[in-house]
Amino acid sequence: MFNIEEINLLCIYDTDTRESLLADLRVALPDVFDTELRGIIENSIRKLEGMTDAEYIELRHTLIPDEEYTGEDEQG
Secondary structure, three states: OOOHHHHHHHOOOOOOOHHHHHHHHHHHHHHOOOHHHHHHHHHHHHHHHOOOHHHHHHHHHHHOOOOOOOOHHHHO
């Protein structure tokens, strides 16, 4: 669903929740003037808006290093 450029972008933001990630991307967007990077951010926002929280939990596994993943978000 997400390409490598989008995944790399998402990794630099707060990925604790889909909402916090979306908020960070929306805050950054007005300051991005590079057309290619702006497109990556806009595509990422659309994809995140279209996914469920369960889908985001699965995506989050790819956004954080294994040694940092605790699985806590699956217990609640």
